[in-house]
Amino acid sequence: MSASLPRPSRPSNGPPTAALPALPVSKTRKSIGGLPTPASRSTPSTPKTGLRAPSTAFPPPSLPAPTGALPQPRAVSGVSGLGTPGKTIRKVVSIASFPQPPRGEGRIASLPPSPLSAGLAARKSKTPTTPTYQFSNSTPSLLNGTGEGKSVARLVGTRNSDGLISVSSPPQSRSSSAQDSYSTSATQYEDLIDGVPTKTENSKRSSKVDGKGNVIVSVRVRPDAGGGDRPDTGDWMVDARKSLIAYNGKEGGNYYYDNVFATNDDNSRVYDHSAKRLVRRVMEGYHGTVFAYGMTGTGKTFSMQGTASSPGVIPLAITDIFSYIRETPSREFLLRVSYLEIYNEKIHDLLSMPTATGPGMPQAQEEIKLREDSKRGVYASPLKEEIVQSPTQLLRVIARGDQARRTASTQFNARSSRSHAVVQIVVESRERVPGNAAGDSKRQGLPPGGVRVSTLSLIDLAGSEKAAETKERRQEGSHINKSLLTLGTVIAKLSEHKDKDGKPADKDGKHLPYRDSKLTRLLQGALSGDSLVSILCTIQIGSANSVATANSHAAETLNTLKFASRAKNNIVSHAKRAEEALGAGGDGGARVLLERYRMEIAELKSQLESKAKNGETKEVEEEKERDAEEERAREKEAEQRHEEQMLEMQLARTALKERIDHLNRLILSSKSTGVNANGSYSSLGMHPRYSQGSIRSSMAASNAGRPIVERTASMTSTSSTIGRKTSSHRSSGGLEPPVVIEDEDSMGEYGDGTASLASQNRALQADLADKNRYIQTLEKRLLQARRASSSRTSVGLTSGKAIMVGEDHSVSALIKEKDVEIAELRARLDDKDKMLAALRSAARSRDNADRVDSRSEHRVAEPRVSEHRGSQILDSNPGPPPAASLPSTSLARQVSHLRKRTKSVDEMSRMLDEMIQDRVETGHIVRSTRGSVRVAPERRGSPGEPPIQLQLLSKQRTSVVVEQPDHVSLEA
Numbered sequence: 001m002s003a004s005l006p007r008p009s010r011p012s013n014g015p016p017t018a019a020l021p022a023l024p025v026s027k028t029r030k031s032i033g034g035l036p037t038p039a040s041r042s043t044p045s046t047p048k049t050g051l052r053a054p055s056t057a058f059p060p061p062s063l064p065a066p067t068g069a070l071p072q073p074r075a076v077s078g079v080s081g082l083g084t085p086g087k088t089i090r091k092v093v094s095i096a097s098f099p100q101p102p103r104g105e106g107r108i109a110s111l112p113p114s115p116l117s118a119g120l121a122a123r124k125s126k127t128p129t130t131p132t133y134q135f136s137n138s139t140p141s142l143l144n145g146t147g148e149g150k151s152v153a154r155l156v157g158t159r160n161s162d163g164l165i166s167v168s169s170p171p172q173s174r175s176s177s178a179q180d181s182y183s184t185s186a187t188q189y190e191d192l193i194d195g196v197p198t199k200t201e202n203s204k205r206s207s208k209v210d211g212k213g214n215v216i217v218s219v220r221v222r223p224d225a226g227g228g229d230r231p232d233t234g235d236w237m238v239d240a241r242k243s244l245i246a247y248n249g250k251e252g253g254n255y256y257y258d259n260v261f262a263t264n265d266d267n268s269r270v271y272d273h274s275a276k277r278l279v280r281r282v283m284e285g286y287h288g289t290v291f292a293y294g295m296t297g298t299g300k301t302f303s304m305q306g307t308a309s310s311p312g313v314i315p316l317a318i319t320d321i322f323s324y325i326r327e328t329p330s331r332e333f334l335l336r337v338s339y340l341e342i343y344n345e346k347i348h349d350l351l352s353m354p355t356a357t358g359p360g361m362p363q364a365q366e367e368i369k370l371r372e373d374s375k376r377g378v379y380a381s382p383l384k385e386e387i388v389q390s391p392t393q394l395l396r397v398i399a400r401g402d403q404a405r406r407t408a409s410t411q412f413n414a415r416s417s418r419s420h421a422v423v424q425i426v427v428e429s430r431e432r433v434p435g436n437a438a439g440d441s442k443r444q445g446l447p448p449g450g451v452r453v454s455t456l457s458l459i460d461l462a463g464s465e466k467a468a469e470t471k472e473r474r475q476e477g478s479h480i481n482k483s484l485l486t487l488g489t490v491i492a493k494l495s496e497h498k499d500k501d502g503k504p505a506d507k508d509g510k511h512l513p514y515r516d517s518k519l520t521r522l523l524q525g526a527l528s529g530d531s532l533v534s535i536l537c538t539i540q541i542g543s544a545n546s547v548a549t550a551n552s553h554a555a556e557t558l559n560t561l562k563f564a565s566r567a568k569n570n571i572v573s574h575a576k577r578a579e580e581a582l583g584a585g586g587d588g589g590a591r592v593l594l595e596r597y598r599m600e601i602a603e604l605k606s607q608l609e610s611k612a613k614n615g616e617t618k619e620v621e622e623e624k625e626r627d628a629e630e631e632r633a634r635e636k637e638a639e640q641r642h643e644e645q646m647l648e649m650q651l652a653r654t655a656l657k658e659r660i661d662h663l664n665r666l667i668l669s670s671k672s673t674g675v676n677a678n679g680s681y682s683s684l685g686m687h688p689r690y691s692q693g694s695i696r697s698s699m700a701a702s703n704a705g706r707p708i709v710e711r712t713a714s715m716t717s718t719s720s721t722i723g724r725k726t727s728s729h730r731s732s733g734g735l736e737p738p739v740v741i742e743d744e745d746s747m748g749e750y751g752d753g754t755a756s757l758a759s760q761n762r763a764l765q766a767d768l769a770d771k772n773r774y775i776q777t778l779e780k781r782l783l784q785a786r787r788a789s790s791s792r793t794s795v796g797l798t799s800g801k802a803i804m805v806g807e808d809h810s811v812s813a814l815i816k817e818k819d820v821e822i823a824e825l826r827a828r829l830d831d832k833d834k835m836l837a838a839l840r841s842a843a844r845s846r847d848n849a850d851r852v853d854s855r856s857e858h859r860v861a862e863p864r865v866s867e868h869r870g871s872q873i874l875d876s877n878p879g880p881p882p883a884a885s886l887p888s889t890s891l892a893r894q895v896s897h898l899r900k901r902t903k904s905v906d907e908m909s910r911m912l913d914e915m916i917q918d919r920v921e922t923g924h925i926v927r928s929t930r931g932s933v934r935v936a937p938e939r940r941g942s943p944g945e946p947p948i949q950l951q952l953l954s955k956q957r958t959s960v961v962v963e964q965p966d967h968v969s970l971e972a
């Protein structure tokens with residue numbers, strides 16, 4: 001089939017025809033034998049006319065003349081003229097500048113040989129006469145799996161493509177020739193034996209550093225819209241297996257590329273072979289650019305975006321990005337995405353535009369300009385960037401941009417893109433510090449790794465097209481064509497030359513026209529070698545409905561193929577892994593969000609910590625304050641309670657004092673009826689019948705000569721005076737002057753003893769009742785005081801406070817005091833009881849005596865007078881009474897009785913006198929100079945000894961009981 005293809009009819013700038021070492025036939029891929037071998041185009045100094053004239057639709061105003069102005073590919077060498085006709089030799093450029101993978105070990109070595117990395121290709125050297133050959137597999141490339149970094153999955157495919165076996169070709173191992181359509185024959189492959197390259201004679205590793213392996217050029221053939229999928233339609237032949245497209249028509253030739261995708265190759269295959277590795281490299285820190293170039297309607301958008309059932313490069317790249325993040329736990333990533341379009345040479349932010357806009361609709365958007373930064377290169381600003389965290393989110397953002405992109409129906413495409421669309425995904429990544437966040441590691445003194453920033457640009461160019469029918473389409477087409485032409489021009493002029501300022505220049509030292517269009521300006525970084533590049537050119541062949549159409553298409557297709565060839569040959573990528581930017585100084589400084597966020601996170605964390613600390617301190621202070629307040633409240637409460645208790649105590653004391661005073665008053669009152677201040681009883685006073693008044697009266701009645709006992713009542717005296725002898729005692733016939741006991745309190749107000757006793761009785765009973773009540777009150781108060789004391793003690797214990805010992809002592813002392821007082825009062829009461837009993841008994845005795853006396857008096861009424869007289873006589877002249885006035889027996893009896901009574905009184909007086917004398921001698925009482933006696937001060941209230949009055953009383957009582965008191969109590 002291929003043998004039938006016509007050979008190019010014109011010479012080509014093919015490889016040198018001589019001096020090339022022969023290659024083993026079996027290990028080289030043959031060119032399409034039937035294709036005409038293009039004329040040799042070996043050196044730039046001898047450019048050949050190989051390029052077809054530009055199509056009418058794309059006048060190349062700035063394109064150098066094919067023969068002279070076009071920069072000759074540095075790496076393309078025709079193989080025509082080789083000793084072995086039909087073989088093409090591909091120049092292999094060593095990319096020694098990139099880190100070499102470890103040989104024989106390491107990850108790459110351990111991987112199964114990839115057909116993408118195992119191909120051999122030898123490229124002719126620049127020197128036509130001495131082409132160099134080299135195994136391509138020894139040429140590490142970032143996009144062939146042999147370069148630095150992680151190798152991606154092996155991609156192997158064998159499938160039918162247009163009737164041919166389509167084997168994935170080593171993307172970097174072959175070069176296309178753009179300058180010379182025939183130069184495709186200059187590419188030659190070493191065949192693989194079991195996937196292992198065999199040796200290639202005369203090949204040697206080139207020491208020349210070349211970045212062409214970092215540029216992948218693929219051509220995709222769109223299926224015929226009319227259903228004609230025959231690959232050999234017309235003059236065209238597509239051999240995907242050989243990555244060959246051959247044109248047998250005018251200016252035809254064989255075109256080899258890194259990949260040729262046939263009409264039945266789907267999007268995933270396209271992605272796998274043209275972009276997958278590049279995407280991986282971007283994730284590793286390289287900049288990468290993928291763009292689709294081609295005539296309108298040939299499938300650029302279809303390839304880049306795809307459909308729901310067949311996702312294109314962009315969605316598949318997104319999937320791979322997130323897969324890579326998942327597979328790389330050692331690093332952390334931040335993704336941000338922007339989406340712009342260049343429409344009519346103006347940049348629009350597709351993420352800031354309202355959706356459902358149509359072309360020509362006025363857009364109120366800030367003008368976006370292209371700026372240049374030494375670190376970022378050329379970039380659009382201001383441009384919205386959205387941070388994305390999931391594939392779905394990223395796809396949604398891009399879908400939103402797609403909606404905003406301008407499309408229109410054209411002659412060749414119902415939905416033609418009218419702008420160049422650029423999706424940029426910025427990947428920030430940083431080594432993860434094990435087990436800790438960056439902020440923590442900073443604290444631990446472990447500096448976090450720098451942030452690496454790389455950019456993946458996915459560009460869907462607008463399609464070149466012929467003049468459209470409408471003015472608007474024509475205007476759009478004009479801009480599109482112009483920018484594409486500029487792109488082609490720049491690529492065509494690319495060389496390794498630098499101008500005097502060190503900037504990239506063409507071979508003549510002239511600067512490259514990047515600024516001629518926004519597209520080239522934006523792609524400047526990628527085209528000038530900072531980025532890995534993958535170019536997907538789309539073509540459509542075989543849709544020849546008419547000769548004119550067929551010719552037009554063929555011209556356009558050839559144009560695209562030439563563009564692809566030039567790109568492959570001219571773009572030199574020295575893409576390097578982005579340096580890790582430490583701090584915020586890398587890639588646009590603060591633009592590095594990962595670092596910015598890290599710093600922000602660290603700052604927020606520190607703020608949080610300080611706030612937490614402040615909060616803790618505040619909390620502690622508040623707690624302390626609360627404790628202090630509680631303490632103060634407790635103290636206040638305790639103080640209040642104490643005050644209440646003190647008040648209570650005070651009240652109790654006051655009440656007790658009042659009671660004591662009252663009692664004292666009562667006692668004084670009682671004293672007035674016989675109780676002195678010491679609580680002892682004035683014996684005589686208590687028994688008025690036996691008072692000196694009575695005695696004196698009786699004495700006076702019985703015998704005027706007897707000493708008169710005077711009584712001086714002193715109601716106010718608290719001291720008990722027993723009595724004194726009056727100085728005015730009269731002599732009474734030899735009788736000893738009676739002891740006059742003078743009791744100041746003895747008599748009371750009553751002269752009548754009966755009335756006095758009844759009154760005393762009542763008073764004492766009232767006093768008793770009063771005292772009982774008082775005792776009850778006192779007991780009640782005591783009980784309360786005890787309760788208060790115990791509650792205070794318990795409160796003190798529960799609150800953990802010290803018991804107020806001193807206060808309790810005072811209370812207990814008070815209680816004791818009161819107990820003693822009560823006991824004393826009880827004792828007094830007992831005494832009073834006894835006194836009452838004694839008084840009652842005395843009263844009874846007196847009543848009895850009175851009754852007896854009255855009877856006697858009645859019986860001896862007459863003699864009483866005589867007795868009176870007789871007594872007078874006896875007193876004056878003791879002798880026998882006159883017999884004539886009284887009967888002798890009765891008178892004698894009366895006289896005897898009187899004598900007995902006198903004797904009894906005398907005895908009593910004597911007895912009392914003796915008692916007093918006895919007490920005076922024992923020191924219990926003191927006799928005054930007036931003869932009265934009183935209790936010795938030191939003896940007063942001595943415990944355990946009954947008061948002197950009581951003693952006297954008891955003796956008095958005894959004497960009273962013994963004597964016949966009724967005889968001495970009749971006289972007032």
Ligand SMILES: Nc1ncnc2c1ncn2[C@@H]1O[C@H](COP(=O)(O)OP(=O)(O)OP(=O)(O)O)[C@@H](O)[C@H]1O
Pocket residue numbers: 221222223263294295296297298299300301302303413415416417418461462463464538
């Ligand atoms: N490989 C393919 N397989 C199936 N259909 C395809 C293929 N390539 C393109 N198409 C179809 O061709 C039509 C045009 O494709 P697409 O819009 O992608 O072209 P384009 O190059 O982007 O055109 P333009 O430059 O005008 O935007 C679409 O309907 C698309 O579905």
